[in-house]
Amino acid sequence: MDETDFLRGYDPNAFQRPSVTVDLVLLGVRNGKPAVLLLKRDQQPYQGRWALPGGFVGIDETLDAAAARVLREKAGIGHAHLEQLYTFGAVDRDPRMRIISVAYLALLTETAFDAALQAMPALLPAAIQVPWSGEAGGPVSVVSPENGALTLAFDHADILATAVLRLRGKLDYSDVGFALLPELFTLRQLQDVHEAILGTSLNKPAFRRRLLDKGWLAATGAYEAGTAYRPAELYRFQRP
Template identity: 55%
Template sequence: MDVMSHPPFAVTVDLVLMTVADGILSVLLQRRVEEPFADQLALPGGFVGIEEALDDAARRVLVGKAGVAAQDSAWLEQLYTFGDPQRDPRMRTVSIAYFALLPHAVLERAVTSKADLALRPVTEPCEPLAFDHAAIIAAAHERLRGKLDYTPIAFALLPDLFTLRDLQAVHEAIIGTTFNKPAFRRRMLDTGWIEATGERETETPFRPAELYRQR
């Protein structure tokens, strides 16, 4: 086929930015203003420029559409390539999906600063999403659940000092189940990812718990 007669084809990036809000794993979504899927929620995303690197495009969308300062996201990890021929009614579009975990305060600031953004539960966004974005979110959730056992990825959601109770709550929100407290704490200590600080939390109605940090 002659290059000049090749059908329209585009590459996009979509960002799955997740956090734990009120004990629920949530994702940042954006209300679309243009067709297709006008007025539906979608992942923040955009077309990749002809001479733009994929990671540069993802960072541009992170700042420009998701309202997250570049320094507030230490990492964006490529998730998967989504290329169903029918995923975009405009033309053949292939999307490179990225995902990241961010502290709740970071995404809450984004939602407050941009009226078209919202945080919704990962498993129940409450309304149909545009394009194949529900499938992209499900894939990111599955990747995240799988990484919990062999990487300290969940620490991105915690402050520098945290309790084992805080750490367990984050894991439970991601997995969607309740863990046995002694078994969970033993497993976390055995990973070597954390170390005790010798300090205890303050301003708590309960017995102050010991504070830990990532090793």
Template identity: 40%
Template sequence: MNEREFLENYDPRAFEPLAVTVDVVTLTIREGRLKVLLVERGEPPFAGRRALPGGFVRDDDLDNAARRELAEETGLLPRVHLEQLASFGDPGRDPRMRVVSVAYLAFGPSLADPVAGGDAATALWADVDAAGPLAFDHDRILAAGLERARSKLEYTPLATAFVGDEFTISELRSVYAAVWGEDLHAGNFHRKVLSVPGFVESTGATTERSSQRGGPRARLYRAGDARILHPALLRPAREEEVR
């Protein structure tokens, strides 16, 4: 059978229905804590349950569908890097039909308060450690997004986007602590940051006040020109793994 004959005899009813959705893990830091953007579903299935913003792909491509759903359900269209995270296709993940979700990660500073819209009853920023349980398999998607964000801080200078143009090493450490979810030894962190070529560079200035009573004023730094951190700034647990 040639291709023309195949198309003439093709019957789509011979195949199970399949839909594609997008779900977006949007992370930011507020008041020193890592937050995730969630909506409360206003319609079944899982009405009243928290979920990640998302929905069905229509006549747009995947990237635009992710931006559209984020804007429709939360009122946010962050001007941040939006990257494809992973695909999730467990046959039982959606009670309506077979649905494959393409998940995205958005991670940016100074994101606004959300405003619910579309089929979302409410939208809110929630602490990542108190976000679940979420609808569908969104706990699993959130976990994947957290791991991606935490890894990006190991290998890229992304953390410098969450501090001012000039910052102290202590302020940078607070970003890592919030995203990694663990306290970091101040001296060890300081030494590691300064050992990575191009990560940060000194401004030659210091803060107006000392960080501790009677102590010296902290030095100010700015982001360097590195795009990849080498050596990587590994999480304490990961350092133990590679030893």
């Protein structure tokens, strides 16, 4: 039997097929803390709870295309640093049926974060509270300015924790942190982003020396404007 004959006789209903969704962690840094954009669910299950923006993957849609569609339709964002985070497949993670979710990490600058809030008023900015240090892992919680601590739908708190772990693990060896910054930034802004994600203070001279030694920073010769103190030089990211 050749492949054509095999496929002609193949029964696609021979095995149960779970549904697949994508969930987006829309993450930025606001007021010195990591923050995430959430949507309130308007239908069951978990009606009334806050959740990560997500949606089902179409039968003729790639995972990346589905993630880009959710980013556009539910967050009003046309482009962002978007990468697959992890696949969540616990049997009981969704009470409706067997649903596997592919989580994506979407990193936003503060300007993009605020633009999403203006484009989609239903989005809620919530601060991510991380009670563990380093890359030990563990639960996280989210807090909104109006409602205090929030209980997220499904396993979205676990997805958020995984996102923080991913960021903490990649900050030192990859350029991922620059996705949270504007094109031109000061060294203070760069350190603020690292401290917000890592949840700890960093030694300023050692931090700056390490980043400069990596060859990732290009001085522009321009300086920030509108400050009440001595303006700092602006840098941009460059690939070594």
